[in-house]
Amino acid sequence: DIVMTQSPDSLAVSLGERATVNCKSSQNVLFDSNNKNYLAWYQQKRGQPPKLLIYWASIRESGVPDRFSGSGSGTDFTLTISSLQAEDVAVYYCQQYYSTPYSFGQGTKLEI
């Protein structure tokens, strides 16, 4: 099974500053035949279900603010929030869907 490891476990960033969350997979999640990385990012606010932010490693879900961006390929990925807003306080998870069973990172708690 693929193991996903995020860093850091928690992060404190000032309002308006950049936040960066890293995710590393134990195996390559880039499918050569379509050149897609099978990697998504989710945001979970306290008391709420997870919400899809980014898929195929860099495609922003409809309605997600453009301050959120995803990058990386193969085994190393990054979620960047360019200018942190108060409503971005949450736990962020990466997930691979390259092979079943899908797997999530342990989560990164983002605080102000």
Added chain:
Amino acid sequence: EVQLVESGGGLVQPGGSLRLSCAASGFSFSRDAMHWVRQAPGKGLEYVSGITSNGGSTYYANSVKGRFSISRDNSKNTLYLQMGSLRAEDTAVYYCANSLAIGAHLKDWGQGALVTVSS
């Protein structure tokens, strides 16, 4: 509007069984793959199980293989998770989610159903 509504959660004794349901609306249920993801209190997300759109293939985490069974009824737009031989470590909020296919991101999520395994 997409809606996924889980039900069937509750308190069950160790070794017992429980069946969760997820009622879907607002999208073409029979076209989408479906999944269960759980979250133990204060912990992260754990993928539990998935099923293809026609129910022909199913997938399980090692932690639940042989004890849990996923199924769906496309005529009722409903997903199920039959849980057996329950353990304290199965205590969690169980979310259902959809994806366009197996091998696609989880797009929409329900609010979750709490399962507590305790004597």
